[in-house]
Amino acid sequence: MDDQDILMVSEAQIAESFDADGLMLKPLTLFIKTEHPDVIERELSVLGFFSISTSTTPEKTPMYEFTLSPLNT
Structure with a gap:
């Protein structure tokens, strides 16, 4: 089994979570x-x-959900 981490996030969610200045x-x-x-x-x-x-x-896979929240809220 490979030991690589795989990140999954939607492009739409990234766009909605950040403003134009990041x-x-x-x-x-x-x-x-x-x-x-x-x-x-x-x-x-x-x-x-x-x-x-x-x-x-x-799931039976080693999948984890990480929710990142802004510190300013």
């Missing part, structure tokens, strides 16, 4: 297939741009 306006949900969700969450947290909530998906 300011995060509303939460953005990322689906990430990974064997290392703790590493992903730690690295996202280190950026300091948003708060993060994490949950697993009901």
Whole structure:
């Protein structure tokens, strides 16, 4: 089995979550297939741009849902 992480997010959701200057306006949900969700969450947290909530998906794959919320809300 390969050990690559796979990120899934819709282009429309990205466009709706950020303004033209790159300011995060509303939460953005990322689906990430990974064997290392703790590493992903730690690295996202280190950026300091948003708060993060994490949950697993009901599938049998190692799929995690990361919701990034702007700190200014």
